[in-house]
Amino acid sequence: MKRLSAILALLFVSGCATPVTHIDTNNDKGKAVMGLDYRDFQTAAGEAVSSMLQSGAVAKPGGGRYVLAISRIVNDTMQRIDTDQLVKKIRVDLLQSGKVVVTTAVGLTGPEDPMAMKSRQLRQSAEFNQSTVAGTGQMIAPDLSLSGKLLQRNIRVSGGTQQVEYYFQLTLTDISTGLALWEGESFIGKRGSSKSVSW
Amino acid sequence: MIKKSPLLVLLLFLFLGGCGSSKLHDRRASIIDGSIRGKIVLLELSSLISSEGLMSVQVTGKNTTDKYRLLEYRMEWFDMDGMLVPTVMTRWVKFPAFEKSNFSFKTVAPRVPVKDFRVIIRKAQ
Numbered sequence A: 001m002k003r004l005s006a007i008l009a010l011l012f013v014s015g016c017a018t019p020v021t022h023i024d025t026n027n028d029k030g031k032a033v034m035g036l037d038y039r040d041f042q043t044a045a046g047e048a049v050s051s052m053l054q055s056g057a058v059a060k061p062g063g064g065r066y067v068l069a070i071s072r073i074v075n076d077t078m079q080r081i082d083t084d085q086l087v088k089k090i091r092v093d094l095l096q097s098g099k100v101v102v103t104t105a106v107g108l109t110g111p112e113d114p115m116a117m118k119s120r121q122l123r124q125s126a127e128f129n130q131s132t133v134a135g136t137g138q139m140i141a142p143d144l145s146l147s148g149k150l151l152q153r154n155i156r157v158s159g160g161t162q163q164v165e166y167y168f169q170l171t172l173t174d175i176s177t178g179l180a181l182w183e184g185e186s187f188i189g190k191r192g193s194s195k196s197v198s199w
Numbered sequence B: 001m002i003k004k005s006p007l008l009v010l011l012l013f014l015f016l017g018g019c020g021s022s023k024l025h026d027r028r029a030s031i032i033d034g035s036i037r038g039k040i041v042l043l044e045l046s047s048l049i050s051s052e053g054l055m056s057v058q059v060t061g062k063n064t065t066d067k068y069r070l071l072e073y074r075m076e077w078f079d080m081d082g083m084l085v086p087t088v089m090t091r092w093v094k095f096p097a098f099e100k101s102n103f104s105f106k107t108v109a110p111r112v113p114v115k116d117f118r119v120i121i122r123k124a125q
Helices: A002-016 A038-055 A084-097 A115-124 B004-020
Strands: A066-076 A100-102 A144-158 A161-174 A179-193 B029-031 B040-049 B055-063 B069-078 B093-097 B101-108 B116-123
Parallel strands (some): A066 A100
Antiparallel strands (some): B055 B101
């Protein structure tokens, strides 16, 4: 009797549980959410890269590649977001475009990868073949800087409906002149129940 | 009867050609959604290489119905060896097709060695 109860309980529990499935990112028919999900970051990144390439802002006169530094990307939404979710996608595509190379040795709060500087301390070490240690004056300073802001506005449309607006604003600045070579804004708007949370 | 055959074939050819002249038949562009086939037609596919060497593609079509439709396209790019080029720009992108109106969208290749592309269109999901 106990065994039968256990089997029934097991069947009941497994029947209730939502099965875990992988997301088909190429054909995701999952319902939109009020917050930001990976589809929104893909949209914003895709629009930004497409716009940058179409504008010619990343085409270096005479050929070659621009060196890009990642500046401040402010998350001014109500959501806890790592802005790398957006920036990394842009970086990958810009790098693969052959027009831009990103420096990880320069950043607002220190280098993204401190190893380039750290490995230069090996110059003092007798343990290392000095011809394999990075020499002085070899690092390349950035030509361009990518900065931006993610904004959110919540608007109550009617009694039970709210509208959430997201703005992805990005700017590409020529570091030598301080002039913005390219600016772009992607808008993502969502409308749904005011009971849905957007943070 | 034998003499009439070439004329008949020619007339048939002209008739069929005349009927299909406004529709685009290009292996690189297709409407994969049966529910909009015939209602949405592709008219023109133009591509050019910019001075920076990037390929730009513009697709023009028409919504022949009297109903606004939200569609989406997905563009895939291929390098000179025919290999697929992965990019964040290969995704479903929504665009409007207003009733009884032409629509266009333009997109740019993700890198210079891109030599070919394929675009598929469907009703927005």
